[in-house]
Every structure is written in C-alpha cells, then in structure tokens.
Amino acid sequence: MSGWFFLLLAIGSEVIGSTALKASQGFSRLGPSLLVVLGYASAFYFLSQSLRTIPLSIAYAVWSGLGTALIALLGWLVLREPMNGWIVLGIALIVAGVVLLNLASRG
DSSP, rough: OOOOHHHHHHHHHHHHHHHHHTTTTTTTSSSHHHHHHHHHHHHHHHHHHHOOOOOOOOHHHOOOOOHHHHHHHHHHSOOOOOOOOHHHHHHHHHHHHHHHHHHHHHO
16 A cells, blocks of 8 residues: 555544544543544554655654644534634645645655
8 A cells, every 4th residue: 555545544543533632531531532542553553654655754744734734624613613814824834834845855
C-alpha cells in the first residue's frame, strides 16, 4: 500500500483519538478513553508505516497540519467551539505551510 494511504489512515486515527479525548472527560469515561488509546496507537502505527516511503519531515508536517485543521473544523461543526477570522487565518497558514514543505521537498 502507498505511504500516502497510510498517512491518511494516521490522520483519520489521530482525529478520532483527539475527538474522543474531549468526550472522555479527563479519562473518566471508559468508552471514549479506550477510543483515545486506540486512536492514538493506530495513528502512530499508520504514521510509522507511511515513513517507509515518505520522508519524516513531510509526513509529520502533513500529519500534524491536516490533523490540526480537521480537529479545528470538527470542533466548530460538532462541538460548537468558536471560530473566527483569526482562527481561520491560522488554519490557512498551517495548510499553506504544509503545501510549501511538500513543494520544496520535490524541488
């Protein structure tokens, strides 16, 4: 399988784990707490698999950048967390940084 496929699985797992972290209420609820552990364990496993073909600097930038953007979006859409122009700008800058790193690595 492609390293990029594993990286997408890692991002999805991290987003699930992070979302469950909020629902675990400080690890006081068993179900969400188990989902946190499973989500993060899966995320690191899939990230490690992606590193077979993707350089660490690129994989980690994409993983953390897209994970951050997706969590912010889910926080706004699902958890009703605040979103304003500054937050949107920050997320856009993170995504732009990931794109620049990818472009620079190919040149």
